[in-house]
Amino acid sequence: MNVGSDRTEERLLSFESICREHGLSITPQRVAIYKELVSSPDHPSAISIFNKVREYYSNISLDTVNRTLLTFQKIGLAKVVESSGDPKRFDPNLEPHHHFRCISCGEIIDFRDEFYDALEIPAEIKEKFVVLEKKVHLEGFCDQCRAT
Amino acid sequence: MNVGSDRTEERLLSFESICREHGLSITPQRVAIYKELVSSPDHPSAISIFNKVREYYSNISLDTVNRTLLTFQKIGLAKVVESSGDPKRFDPNLEPHHHFRCISCGEIIDFRDEFYDALEIPAEIKEKFVVLEKKVHLEGFCDQCRAT
DNA sequence: ATGTTTGCAAATAGTTTGCATCCAG
């Protein structure tokens, strides 16, 4: 597990209250999974979180990790990354941000862009649908893979 | 199978030349799968194309459909939709367009927007990566599901 | 106390692979 930053401590507090709001128990498994998720610099899959948590919580099961991550998604503590790949990847970053995905290695890189954040929703969409999330998705080759 | 429009006929011709360019045979299976794909109004999964093609090509196998769709993606005849769901969905629409996805029913709706098409790539990204694709992804509730 | 959560095992869904046969070029 990564060493807890102030940011992580802060998020742990809101984690507990959000769980309570939804009538969910604060179990050690959920705490451990949440800590791993928010201290992840990337977009971890259930398996990668499972492997990290298992280092110090040896008898946790992959099913619990899967179930818990889906629960987190449901109550708004995580998002599922839009990607065309097989294993679901989770995103602990709830701030507005955008994604670049390398089509060669599959790496997904977050980036901030105030201009993108401020994009207007087209009228034809706004009239018919309720838009809750807006994200620019870029694709191509990352610096590692462009060299190949 | 949908009745062939002029657009479909047109695309079939370029389909054959693109296959030849890549040294791929024009097999009846590939033609059938391609016809289904491009006449799809939505973003079909391998299974849904399999089911439609099977109506008149009864002994085609799902494996062939899967393999063929991946081949189409490789040679640029189709794209895989960025989505967080399980079954891969393919996109026959190669024109620049954007997606709205309903988080309730999973429907993905294409929309055109010239302003979005013209978005600049942020300098920090352009410097490091090669960007081949740019798409705005919106999420929320579609008109059907917002009522529920 | 009791209703939720967990871990295990089995089931399921989607996709991929190996291989013999078949067919397009």
Add this chain to the structure above:
DNA sequence: CTGGATGCAAACTATTTGCAAACAT
């Protein structure tokens, strides 16, 4: 003819479900 494509079966990966035991509140 011949190499690539297909169909079948089996393997594999990711995820989900049923259920009894364990735990949080």
